[in-house]
Amino acid sequence: MSVPAIELDGIDKSFGSVHAVRSVSLAVEKGAITGIIGENGAGKSTLMSILYGLFRADAGEIRVDGEAVQMDGPRDAIRHGIGMVHQHFMLIDSFTVLENLVLGAERGPMLAPGLAAARAELARLSRDYGLTVDPDATIADLSVGEQQKVEILKVLFRGARILILDEPSAVLTPQETDQLFRILATLKERGVTVVLITHKLREIMAATDRVFVMRQGRMVAERLTRETNPEELAELMVGRKVRLHMEKAPPHKGEVRLRAEHLGLVDERGVVLLDDISLELRAGEIVGIAGVSGNGQTELLQVLAGIRPPSGGSLTVCGRRIDRQRPGDPAEMRDLGVAHVPEDRQRQGMVAAFRASETSILGYHALPPFSQHYLLNGPAVGAHCARLMERFDVRPRVPGLRSSSFSGGNQQKLVLAREMARNPKVLLVGQPTRGVDIGAIEFIHRELVKSRDAGCAVLVVSVELDEILSLADRILVMFAGRIVGEVEGSRADERTLGLMMAGAKAA
Amino acid sequence: MDDPLSLLFLVAAATLRVATPLILCAMGGLFSERSGIIDVGLEGKMLIAAFFAAAVAATTHSAWWGVAAAIAAAEVLALLHGLACITYRGNQVVSGVALNIIAAGLTVVWGTAWFARGGQTPALEEGERLLPLFFPRAGDNILVYVALASVPLTWWIVARTRFGLRLRAVGEMPLAVDSAGISVAWLRYRAVLLCGLFSGLAGAYIAIAQNAGFSRDMTAGQGFIALAAVIFGKWRPLPTFGACLMFGLLDAVAIRLQGVRVPGIGEVPVQLIQSLPYLLTVFLLAGFIGRAVAPKAIGIPYQKEH
Numbered sequence: 163m164s165v166p167a168i169e170l171d172g173i174d175k176s177f178g179s180v181h182a183v184r185s186v187s188l189a190v191e192k193g194a195i196t197g198i199i200g201e202n203g204a205g206k207s208t209l210m211s212i213l214y215g216l217f218r219a220d221a222g223e224i225r226v227d228g229e230a231v232q233m234d235g236p237r238d239a240i241r242h243g244i245g246m247v248h249q250h251f252m253l254i255d256s257f258t259v260l261e262n263l264v265l266g267a268e269r270g271p272m273l274a275p276g277l278a279a280a281r282a283e284l285a286r287l288s289r290d291y292g293l294t295v296d297p298d299a300t301i302a303d304l305s306v307g308e309q310q311k312v313e314i315l316k317v318l319f320r321g322a323r324i325l326i327l328d329e330p331s332a333v334l335t336p337q338e339t340d341q342l343f344r345i346l347a348t349l350k351e352r353g354v355t356v357v358l359i360t361h362k363l364r365e366i367m368a369a370t371d372r373v374f375v376m377r378q379g380r381m382v383a384e385r386l387t388r389e390t391n392p393e394e395l396a397e398l399m400v401g402r403k404v405r406l407h408m409e410k411a412p413p414h415k416g417e418v419r420l421r422a423e424h425l426g427l428v429d430e431r432g433v434v435l436l437d438d439i440s441l442e443l444r445a446g447e448i449v450g451i452a453g454v455s456g457n458g459q460t461e462l463l464q465v466l467a468g469i470r471p472p473s474g475g476s477l478t479v480c481g482r483r484i485d486r487q488r489p490g491d492p493a494e495m496r497d498l499g500v501a502h503v504p505e506d507r508q509r510q511g512m513v514a515a516f517r518a519s520e521t522s523i524l525g526y527h528a529l530p531p532f533s534q535h536y537l538l539n540g541p542a543v544g545a546h547c548a549r550l551m552e553r554f555d556v557r558p559r560v561p562g563l564r565s566s567s568f569s570g571g572n573q574q575k576l577v578l579a580r581e582m583a584r585n586p587k588v589l590l591v592g593q594p595t596r597g598v599d600i601g602a603i604e605f606i607h608r609e610l611v612k613s614r615d616a617g618c619a620v621l622v623v624s625v626e627l628d629e630i631l632s633l634a635d636r637i638l639v640m641f642a643g644r645i646v647g648e649v650e651g652s653r654a655d656e657r658t659l660g661l662m663m664a665g666a667k668a669a
Numbered sequence: 670m671d672d673p674l675s676l677l678f679l680v681a682a683a684t685l686r687v688a689t690p691l692i693l694c695a696m697g698g699l700f701s702e703r704s705g706i707i708d709v710g711l712e713g714k715m716l717i718a719a720f721f722a723a724a725v726a727a728t729t730h731s732a733w734w735g736v737a738a739a740i741a742a743a744e745v746l747a748l749l750h751g752l753a754c755i756t757y758r759g760n761q762v763v764s765g766v767a768l769n770i771i772a773a774g775l776t777v778v779w780g781t782a783w784f785a786r787g788g789q790t791p792a793l794e795e796g797e798r799l800l801p802l803f804f805p806r807a808g809d810n811i812l813v814y815v816a817l818a819s820v821p822l823t824w825w826i827v828a829r830t831r832f833g834l835r836l837r838a839v840g841e842m843p844l845a846v847d848s849a850g851i852s853v854a855w856l857r858y859r860a861v862l863l864c865g866l867f868s869g870l871a872g873a874y875i876a877i878a879q880n881a882g883f884s885r886d887m888t889a890g891q892g893f894i895a896l897a898a899v900i901f902g903k904w905r906p907l908p909t910f911g912a913c914l915m916f917g918l919l920d921a922v923a924i925r926l927q928g929v930r931v932p933g934i935g936e937v938p939v940q941l942i943q944s945l946p947y948l949l950t951v952f953l954l955a956g957f958i959g960r961a962v963a964p965k966a967i968g969i970p971y972q973k974e975h
Contacts, residue, residue: 237850252845254838255965265838266849268831276831 165228167192167324167355168213168244173222175208182208184379185222190324195346195356197366197387200376201399201599202569206359209376210326214246215239226324245322247313249329255302259295259312260284263319280319287318292348307338314345324355331365332597336625337454343369361399361599363392364628375399400601410611413635416445419480419588419619420466420500426474427461427643435461437643439475443588443619448610450634450651451623454663458643459623460505463592466621467502468495480587496525501581503574505592505623511577514566518556519547521565522580550579555605571602578606582613589613589620595629607633627656627663641665680921682807685817686879688917690715690871690888692816694895695902695909696823697867703827703904704860705840705966706754709765710746711868712892713772718743718872720776723790723883724783726797726876735797735877740869746772747865755857758970769892777885788885790876799878812874819867824906836860840964843971853971868892897950904964919946 166189175183183205190196200206211217213224215233223230226242233239239246253262260280268276281297288294293311301309310330317325327346331339346356346369358370366373367387375383375398383398396404420443427436436458443449453459464470466477471489480498484490492502504510512521523532523543531542547561554575556568565573574595581589594610595603610633614620624630630637637654639647639662647662694711701708718739726735746768753764780788799810827833835856839846843853875891876883894916902909923942930936 235850236848240850246848248848252842252848254841254845256841257838261834262845265834265845266851268834271831273829273831273834 164192166190166225167227168357169223169225169228170209170213171223171225173209173212173219173224175212175217175219182379183212183219186376186379186381187222188374188381188384190355190357191372192355193350193353194371195350195358195369197358197360197370197373198376199360199363199366199373199395199399201361201601202571202597204376204399205379206361206376207328210246210328210357210359213239214244214326240320240322243321243323244326245317245320245324246326246328247310247317247330249332251309251313253301253309253312253316256300258298258300259304259315260297262301262312263297263316267320283319284315287315291318291345291352293345305338307334307341310334310338310342311345314349318354323353324357325349326357326359328359329361330358331360331362336627339365363395363600366395367392377401396600400599404600404604408607408611408632411615413447413614414617415447416617418442418444420621421478422466422475423478424475425462425465425472425477427458427465427470428473435643436465436472439643439645441638441645443621445587445617445619446614447635448614448620448622448633448651450630450637451621451640452627452630452637452659452663453625453640455625457640457663459625459640460592461643462640463502463505463590463623467500467504467590468492492525499584499587501584501586501589503577503581503589503591503594505596507574507577508566512565512573514564516565517562518551518565518568518576519543519561521576522547522550522561524580526580526584546583550576550583554579554609569599570597571599574598574606575602578609582609585616586618589618590623591620592623593626594622594624595626603629627659630659631656639663679806680918680925682804682809683921683924684914684917685813686808686917687920688913689813689816690874690879690891691895691898691913691916692910693812693819693867693871693874694892695898695913696816696819696906697864697871698896698899699823699827699902699904699906699909700836700860700867701864702899702967703840703964704836704857705843705964705969705971706750706857706861707761707765707968708750708861708864709762709896710750710768710772710892711765711864711895712888712890713765713769714743714746714865714868715872715875715892716769716776716886716888717746717772718869719876719887720780720790720872720883722873723793723876724780726793727784727791727882730794730797732797732799732877736799736870736873739873739876740866743869743872744862744865747861747868751858751861754970755854755861758972761968761970773886776883780883780885790883793877793881797877798881799874808879810874810878812870812878815870816874820906820910827906832859837964840966843966847971847973857971871895894946894950900963901953903962916946916949919949 168190170186170188173183173186186209198206208217212219215235215238224233231242260277263284264276264280269279270276284297293315295308295311330342334342349356360366370387373385373387374381375395377399422439422441425436425439428434439462451459465472468490469492472486474486476483476485479495479500482498508514512524523546527533531539544561551559556572556575568576594606610620622633631654634651637649637651637659638645639659641663642665694715698708698711721742722735722739725738726732750764750768753759754761777788780790784790799812801807801809802811803809827836835846835851839853839856847853875888898909898912898916901912923945926937926942927939
């Protein structure tokens with residue numbers, strides 16, 4: 163192996179009493195794709211922020227191309243040819259692609275020469291790396307995938323030879339993720355060194371040459387990707403055996419709890435969002451809704467949860483018929499025994515500024531024992547939250563902590579705990595494990611199956627095919643607002659589902 | 670009565686006279702606001718600048734020292750605002766309001782202490798004022814031309830320079846600016862200082878060009894009108910200039926209409942005419958001109974993560 167592109171030697175970093183990175187060493191091979199995997203909070207992002215000069219390490223050395231360097235800020239990192247594509251794009255929405263490109267690299271006090279040079283450079287980069295974007299398009303008009311291309315171009319434009327991507331797929335659809343990986347492969351062919359930070363095993367397996375595993379601030383393993391497998395990596399990440407596939411007994415189906423008949427939804431601009439949806443959800447089964455994000459799943463959940471009234475058709479939930487004339491509302495649905503874990507937990511599932519204890523009763527806050535004579539009973543709420551945290555292993559177990567201070571996985575466990583606390587008759591779950599660690603995914607899946615076995619009717623909407631495959635007893639595939647196929651969970655496979663998700667006729 | 674042409678000339682000149690401090694102040698406000706710093710304190714900066722312009726001009730018998738003092742005074746307030754909003758990440762509206770109150774109070778206290786004329790400064794002589802350059806009746810002193818030049822200058826800086834690009838960026842998404850290796854604080858300080866410069870000139874104009882001395886609260890809400898103009902102008906120089914001219918015109922017409930009998934209506938009450946600019950402000954801000962889209966990060970102090 164030639165001189166590594168980057169070497170980290172004994173990097174150590176603490177924030178107050180939190181020891182985020184513990185004497186980590188790693189070498190990133192030139193012209194290869196190196197993955198760093200670990201659960202949220204394992205120290206991956208902190209490590210990369212140190213490399214990019216955003217934080218200064220307490221101890222240790224950084225070497226770029228074999229030479230020790232001092233990183234005092236992003237400027238130093240950029241100068242050494244290191245570029246970072248952040249999880250949340252650093253793009254100005256109202257600027258054009260070109261303006262975003264030159265920001266911070268203007269080549270002089272006047273804009274015009276810099277913009278002209280950037281236009282030529284962009285054309286060259288587009289040609290060399292096969293990354294085409296319209297230089298004069300406004301960022302706000304671009305899709306998320308295109309915006310990410312701009313981010314990558316921005317980094318290349320600054321002359322980066324080493325590209326760090328921090329959880330790049332967090333905001334992408336599976337298709338866009340695949341496209342990103344093709345881009346990374348092209349970059350690699352052109353000699354760019356890529357570091358991919360992620361907590362998703364599938365991405366490591368699909369894209370990298372070598373993988374480093376971090377756990378609790380330590381570098382615990384290094385593997386050649388072709389010599390490892392997801393099971394081993396998961397175990398290394400979590401520190402114990404993880405079952406990636408649920409083992410569950412066959413379902414004991416009971417009565418129909420929720421029936422949708424010819425449901426339709428048209429928005430105020432006349433766009434058809436849901437088209438003639440009919441489905442049944444029985445006690446004791448998990449129905450999975452698969453589909454590429456944006457094919458009506460979000461709207462279907464909203465209608466089923468009573469958030470949006472249907473424009474046509476009807477919905478019968480535990481004996482109550484809901485249609486256009488007699489719409490339901492979320493509170494009524496909750497009273498009927500329908501619990502809903504929304505897709506966007508941060509905006510719909512909780513109030514970020516509220517304490518965990520307050521989040522743990524949202525929607526149920528008017529019921530005893532939480533509310534007595536129009537006043538909240540603080541101790542009862544706190545005790546309730548503490549019980550939920552115990553049962554769902556929410557960490558840290560501090561009911562008084564702000565909801566936003568919890569990690570994504572713990573927030574999700576808290577919301578799930580709240581919705582499952584009253585033993586609902588119907589449980590609607592949107593993206594149960596989006597942004598959630600592997601350890602927590604396993605836990606959440608197990609809870610959903612437990613709830614099914616206890617006789618609850620569970621509906622899971624997910625864009626993660628693996629998740630649908632491992633959880634669902636019955637799988638419905640959505641495309642363009644319609645249900646285009648139904649498959650028994652035990653007989654489903656990724657290929658047929660994938661074809662249906664892409665809109666091909668169901669077999 | 671004058672002939673129509675000279676009437677038109679007089680109204681145009683009056684419009685420009687009234688609009689000049691608005692234009693200067695609004696261009697200053699535009700720099701600050703585009704960088705993401707709300708400036709409710711334009712009024713206070715202009716007021717303290719007016720006071721120092723008059724006080725120093727009266728003492729040194731030089732209009733130019735007056736202008737310099739006005740700028741310096743406005744810059745001190747601008748720096749205070751910057752310190753509160755940028756360095757200490759305070760609430761920008763509260764800081765601006767506080768500066769307005771401080772300016773209103775200090776100008777009167779100092780004025781009373783130094784000149785013992787109930788807060789007024791001595792009436793300025795010819796050499797202590799900025800006088801018309803070409804047309805004595807029009808009042809076209811140097812600051813009127815500076816105001817006119819400030820509009821294309823502001824446009825050019827914002828649209829065509831590196832500083833302008835970074836200024837626009839920092840008002841939209843300071844995090845992106847920071848990660849590009851550019852100092853957010855230094856950019857915003859420069860914007861706030863530019864705002865001080867322009868509002869200083871505006872204050873000097875009011876005290877030693879438009880009038881001949883300082884009297885308490887003489888800016889009379891023009892800082893707020895300028896701020897409103899920035900918002901009407903959707904934070905863009907040329908439309909903002911248009912808004913300033915419109916306010917100036919309304920004011921000029923109001924002055925001309927006083928005591929005039931309008932056929933069919935009779936004499937228009939002075940109070941109604943004088944309240945027109947304010948009524949219009951409310952009316953236009955209520956959405957008549959379409960939604961005003963502010964810089965995205967306006968009013969939000971920038972704090973690095975972690």
